[in-house]
Amino acid sequence: MILIKSYNIVQYCTTIQFILLFNYWMIDGTIHNADPQLPFEAAFQGECRKSSPCHQLCFDLHDGTFECACHESYQLDLNGYSCLKSNHSTVPFVDADTFRISSTISTTSTSRPIDPIDTINNDDEIKLKNHHHHGTMSNSNNGINNDGNIDINSIGPERNQFYSCNEVECEAGGVCIEEGNDGKDIHDDNERNDEIKRARCRCPLGRGGQFCQKIIEVKYPHFRGTSYSALPTLRNAHRSLRLMIEFKSQSFDGVLLYSGQEPDLGGDFIAIVLNQGFVEFRFDCGMGEGIIRSDMPIILNAWNTLNIYRDGRNAWMQLNQGQQIFGHSKGLFSRITFRLETFLGGSPNISQIVQRVHTNRGFHGCVRTLQINERNYDFSRDTIDGIDIDQCTSDACYHTTCLNGGHCALSDDNQKICICPLGFTGEYCEMQTEFLIPSFNGSSHLQFIGFGDRSTMFTEIIIVIKPNKPDGLFLYNGQKMDRTGDFISLNLVNGFVEFRFDLGSGAAVIRSPSPILLHNWHTIYAARTGREGILKVDYQPYSMGMSLGAFTQLSLPLNLYIGGVPNLRDIHQNVQSPEMFGGCIQKVIINGRQLSLVRDVLSGLNIENCQHICTGNERPCRNSGICEPVKSHYQCHCVNNYIGAHCEQGTGSSTLYPMFYGNSFLKYSDSELIEKISGYKTIIHLNLRAFSSNGLILWLGDVSRQQQSKKHDYLAIGLDQGHLNININLGSGDYHLTFNVTRIDDGQWHELDLVRTAKQIFVRIDHNVAVRGMINGDKSRLDVMNSLYLGGLEDTSIQSSHLYQKGFIGCISNMTLDDNYYVDIVQQSERGINIRTCI
Structure with missing residues (x-):
């Protein structure tokens, strides 16, 4: 038998019984939909009269009951008596303590059964997609995305069934409040009496539900x-x-x-x-x-x-x-x-x-x-x-099938992801791909080009690891295969991080002060200058040490190994590591250059994909956005014309004032555009609003790896300590000009004008006095074939030859080249990453 609680519809109507007629039939205590096309109905015992609860129309029925209806362009609310505009949608309330509808209720938009965890805040409200009742329910405004997931931003007061605290009785000391559309309490605000109100209970700690009737435990508030x-x-x-x-x-x-x-x-x-x-x-x-x-x-x-x-x-x-x-x-x-x-x-x-x-x-x-x-x-x-x-909760791994041996799991922020085996990716592991974050099982390794002659006097290593066992070698580069010669290594010994290097006359052994936690991400910094070495793990104090003997240079002609080596018997005897690393390695930076653990790898063995939201089935970064792992979390780098934390928002042509976040850029390769500012003359006008004191604003020049070590023509505009800096090379050497009249890192809009005619350069901010300079050398042309970047570079530090460590943080608008060539900043770009609308 189905039991449905009866509530008083209005304060003066205490004797009217509210009968909900669901078109369901029951087998073994499970409610099934007999005919999904028949509507939800609500009837009241009695007869239509002036005091009936119906807001608009009332019809007497033959069996001693009456029902409510609505005028055209209105729909009947699921409380049975209210009328809402047709573009509104509501969700039925059924007290979970009385009965629960089983997850066999069908919907018109998807075959995914209804999940109890879909409820975000009030876990006693059942979310139905396109469920039929008198009138129509909007398909785009019901708080549920097309993929069946709850959109936390779209779930609003429309879910509540009550419009006055006269209808609500809160339990366990809860207090009823009446809110407006903005969620603010308007109970005592006379100026907002005409606003549509929703009543709800403010519950004390440990209580939840529509009427504070549930005991809840809050893990993430x-x-x-x-x-x-x-x-x-x-x-x-x-x-x-x-x-x-x-x-x-x-x-x-x-x-x-x-x-x-x-x-x-x-x-x-x-x-x-x-x-x-x-x-x-x-x-x-x-x-x-x-x-x-x-x-x-x-x-x-x-x-x-x-x-x-x-x-x-x-x-x-x-x-x-x-x-x-x-x-x-x-x-x-x-x-x-x-x-x-x-x-x-x-x-x-x-x-x-x-x-x-x-x-x-x-x-x-x-x-x-x-x-x-x-x-x-x-x-x-x-x-x-x-x-x-x-x-704070979200959709979970209900009825998700991962293919090709993948399995579904919940990430740290409670999102469902399919963990795919090596070689597969996609929402359900249905696509073949390479690994993103390598996982090592104690018999694995990845091989890269070694340090060579780039680290003879100075070596700097930053590596992010998540170990699952306390011992293991996770970085090694040596000079010889006979267990002698120079080497450098990082390994775990009983949970302690050890940094070892030998310049040919005795090894330095530098150990972290404390062991690290297993199954957690850790950042390890190791560096040496000559014989002196330093090690820092997370927030632990620095450890320092020195190699033996008088040699100061490191020679490492062999390949670099990450996560292990092909054979422990071939490494230097002073490494003293009895086993290889088990766990995940997310990032490796050598002397300021980050290794791509996918593109730069020469070979590998027994590599799996580390469990991480960036490697799961349900990619968090939409619309071709790039997911960058940041320890156990992630950051989405959005392509052009998309913004948002997950690149979910399309900008179209409305992003007139793009905002850059220090890791953003817009790239332009159109030959007509490049020609406007290259050659003998360069004229650039733009407006900018800076929220940071340092960063690259504009780069004109080649940024390919082949050109990074060569002298080539370029123009760079950036901020250094709040002042505008110009760096330019016409082929005769670098020239630097600083506009030190005023700082512009105040978060306000400023106008920038740059004019170069041959070797003469002119820079002005707003209406201040211009700063002029004469570029050195005998060359007078800026010969740039392609690549104008705005806001930063793909790898700003490396591609700018360390002129700037990061990109611009702020907004850019109204860019004009060569006096009268207006640039639609977003729409004309070939590619963009992490572009949002200026706040």
Whole structure:
């Protein structure tokens, strides 16, 4: 028997019984759809009268009941009595404690059965796609994407069934609030009485569901902008503090975290605030506030990593891959007294702290990691109080079939991916491909061209690994095959990282201070200059050592091996590694050049693809975007005309003001365009808005690997310490010109004019005095055949010969070449990566 709870439809209609007539039949307790074409119906016992709950039309039926209907261009809501505009859609509410519809209900858009985990916040609401009822349900506005996945940005108040707190009774101390379309409480706002309202319950910590009737455990909290959670008061943080937080924001503004001395943040305090997309770290040691602002905005609806370090009155902050921004508080005091709890996501009384944090909004989004002074917080155990907190979740591996031996798994951010065997990729491992992140099983290796004569006096290695066992050799390059001669190696010994090198007269052995954790990603830095070596693992202290003897040069003519070697008996005897590496290697950088573990490899054995979201079946980067692994996370590099954290948004021709993020670029190869600024004359006009003090703005010249070590014509425009810099070579040597009249890294729009006629060059910013120069040498032509880059290069540091370490962070608009040739910056580009719209 199907039991359906009865609710009062309106406050004055307490005796009307609400009967839902589902066209389902039951076998063995499972509800099945008898005819998917028949509509959902709702009937009320009694007769039509003035006090009936119907909003528009009412019809008496022959069996002593009546039903509601709607005028043309309206549709009947699934509560049976409300009428909504036809472009609205709602989702039926069925109390999960009363009965559950089995996952055999059919839909018209997909054969994928309904998954209970599709619910994002209220797990007692059942999500149906295109389910029939009186009227029509919009296929594009129901919070479910075409692929059947929940779009967290499209799930809004339309899901709620209640429009007044008179209809809602919250359990377990929950409080009903009435919200507008923006999610703000409008219960006491007379100016917004005409706005469509939705009623819902704000639930205390540990409670969830439509009426706070469910006991929930929150592993990764989701905050609504009206939420907060309280963590224990900080200890041993008065003098110094190191903080790391990973968060995904659905809004550009809000309080992310704060703590301090007084409830109104009078006196000492710290606060992390989102302000118009930028992160601000505010702190006061008692004599005046210090504010540090990120050099780039957050990426909305994507995971961002924020690192903060404070030592006394000095502090620095780094957002994602941006710069470390330094600052200090006022006065001489250097300690902060913490008496409050550490509040995450908002405040129990945000109006009380608004004068300090300069916003009246809480954080809207998810937090998955919080680490303060080496303490990793477990949100399910460490949270002592909170309001309006629910679980941040997403679609999971239900009914997903991976082909060719692949299997489905959940990534760190709860996304389903198919883990494919070597040689296969695609959403379901259906396509053949090469590996992206190699995984080594103890009998594996990859072979590359060795160091050769590039590292005789200096060697620098950066490598990112995730070991699954405590011992193993993961990098080796030698001079001979008879276990003698020079060598360099990195290996694990009982969990410790060892850096060894021998210049011919005795090996240096440098060991990390502490062992590393298995099954975690680690960054290892090893370098040598002559006989002196240095090793640093993650945040551990530096270790230093020196090779024996008097030799200072390293000779390594053999090939480089990553992850292991063909035979341990052929390596130098002083390596002393009894086994090879087991685990994953994500990145290898040798002397500033990153190895492509796919394209640069000469040979390999027993290599599998490491489990990572970038190598799974459901590629997170859409529309041909490139997925770059960043330890256990990833970053999408979007091709031209696509933006977004997953390259999911097409820009068309609307991106008139593109924004660059330091790892972005636009490339132009059109011969007509290149001819406008090459030869004897170069005229460039553009507007720019810089959010960082350093970075490459424009590059004109060849960037092929064959040309990187040769002198060739080029023009580079960039920022150095906030000042505009021009580097140019007409074939007679490099020439450098700095516009030091004013800094332009203030986040404001500035006009740039550059004019070159033969060897004379003229640069002006806005209406300031122009800076002029004379290019050295006897050449007067800028001979460039192709390749104009805007915002950076594909590998800025290498391809610019280390003139710039990263690309431009900011916006560029209104670019004109040769006086009157207007460039449609995005549309005319041949290729682009990581281009977004200027904020």
